[in-house]
Amino acid sequence: MILFISGALLSWIIAHFYYKLSNKDKNKFFNKFSEEVRNVFLSDKRDTLSIYDINDILRHKIIDKTIEGPFKYKVCPKCGSKNLIRSKDYFVDVDIGDYNEPTYFGIPYDVIECNECGWRKTEEENKEAFEN
Ligand SMILES: [Zn+2]
Secondary structure (H helix, E strand, C coil), X not given: CHHHHHHHHHHHHXXXXXXXXXXHHHHHHHHCCCHHHHHHHHCCCCCCCCHHXXXXXXXXXXXXXXXXXXXXXXXXXXXXXXXXXXXEEEEEEEEECCCCCEEEEEEEEEEEEECCCCCEEEHHHHHHHHHC
């Protein structure tokens, strides 16, 4: 009888602490995400999500393939802001002119920047990201 009680007690203690621990981990995991991210995942109807599913969900939140131009971002991938600025920047190159004088010229390239957090991506970095 004592053996039975202690066994039951032990299993209750293990189950109780395991439950507490796993809930603590669950909360820790849950709190890592902003409310916006939590809502995105909670609104998904699937019971489990693979890494592929998570990437797919986030890609749809960030990327819109119908957007014209080299950058398909509808929100900043770093902070989620819609305050994105598309502009041009220039590489400055130098050439030697007919009288050995330096001639400077700019080669334009596209840039996208977030006006909220400062995230920035050039046309070249953008190509590399989508090639992989
Ligand atoms: Zn941002």
